[in-house]
Amino acid sequence: MATITAGNTPQELKAIEAVDTYQRQIVTIRTDPTLSDTGRRQKLAAAYISTRDTVTKLQNDATTNADARRDTLTSSLFGLTTTADPTAAISLRDAQDRATALTDPREAQRLLEQASRTGDDHLAKAIAHRAYEDGWYDVLNTYAATRTNVEAQIGELRNLEPNIAHTIGAAMSYAVIKPTELASLSDPAIADLAAGRSTEDDARHGW
Numbered sequence: 219m220a221t222i223t224a225g226n227t228p229q230e231l232k233a234i235e236a237v238d239t240y241q242r243q244i245v246t247i248r249t250d251p252t253l254s255d256t257g258r259r260q261k262l263a264a265a266y267i268s269t270r271d272t273v274t275k276l277q278n279d280a281t282t283n284a285d286a287r288r289d290t291l292t293s294s295l296f297g298l299t300t301t302a303d304p305t306a307a308i309s310l311r312d313a314q315d316r317a318t319a320l321t322d323p324r325e326a327q328r329l330l331e332q333a334s335r336t337g338d339d340h341l342a343k344a345i346a347h348r349a350y351e352d353g354w355y356d357v358l359n360t361y362a363a364t365r366t367n368v369e370a371q372i373g374e375l376r377n378l379e380p381n382i383a384h385t386i387g388a389a390m391s392y393a394v395i396k397p398t399e400l401a402s403l404s405d406p407a408i409a410d411l412a413a414g415r416s417t418e419d420d421a422r423h424g425w
Contacts, residue, residue: 226384229280230391233273237394240269244397262397263412270394270405277392284378291375295368296347310340317344323354330360350375 243265247258297310320326326345333341342361349357350372362369400408 229276233276263408267412288378296343313341313344317348326357
């Protein structure tokens with residue numbers, strides 16, 4: 219079973235730090251004797267909205283970075299190297315068609331070994347890509363075994379793929395809990411309160 223941990227990316231670590239700061243702010247605001255009830259609620263609202271926005275941006279940045287890195291790795295591992303030869307693109311497309319038709323990892327393994335023996339790098343890459351997409355890891359390991367740096371790149375690519383442990387860890391890292399004093403309010407209402415605009419809840423309670 220995968221271990222669930224928070225703080226798996228630089229953005230998650232920054233989010234955890236931001237939430238820790240926010241929690242300390244909440245304590246300080248709650249215990250500030252100089253604040254009226256209205257002033258306290260407004261400061262709580264401002265702290266929540268500011269932290270929520272900071273954490274949301276960090277989460278979006280993490281997603282963008284992961285997507286970009288995944289595309290880079292996929293292209294490096296399974297795409298064309300820089301070339302102006304149009305026949306190379308045609309050869310790779312043909313190889314991808316052959317790999318797409320594979321339904322059995324044993325057949326993929328046999329065809330990969332054949333491609334390696336004959337120096338057909340396009341077919342080998344296409345089979346490796348199919349193996350990666352379908353989880354044929356024995357085939358993928360065969361591909362990586364004789365190629366410099368490929369094993370490390372495949373490991374990084376697999377770590378970037380969504381899984382339950384990463385999803386739960388990210389949710390823990392990016393969680394910003396509303397102060398209990400504002401739990402009944404929606405985020406737009408809390409934003410209004412932070413900006414000094416009264417909410418329906420405030421009006422009912424005379425705040």
